[in-house]
Amino acid sequence: MPQLNPSPWFAILIFSWLVFLIVIPPKVVNHVFPYEPTAQSVEKPTHAPWHWPWY
Template identity: 35%
Template sequence: MPQLNPALWFTTWAYVWLLMLLIFNPMMSYFHPLLPPTNTINSFKPHSWHWPWP
């Protein structure tokens, strides 16, 4: 078992995390956004789900 390089480990997981954020962030903000958009009053889109509270 070779010795694990912590810098290589950190950079690998940083790249994996950034790639996951780049892929999953638009998908999750489309399907399940954390906060509703700020201009919800006259800009209703029929497929944009948001939380019930304003």
């Protein structure tokens, strides 16, 4: 039964986890945003009451 031979699949599993744990995290952590976020104003906007024509 060749499905039970773990030698090729175990190597693929270990290699893929090494890629996920060693190669990808530094790329994600070093990501730079294209712009700095700006702070929004503190004052709350005033909302006009909505008058329903059928109410």
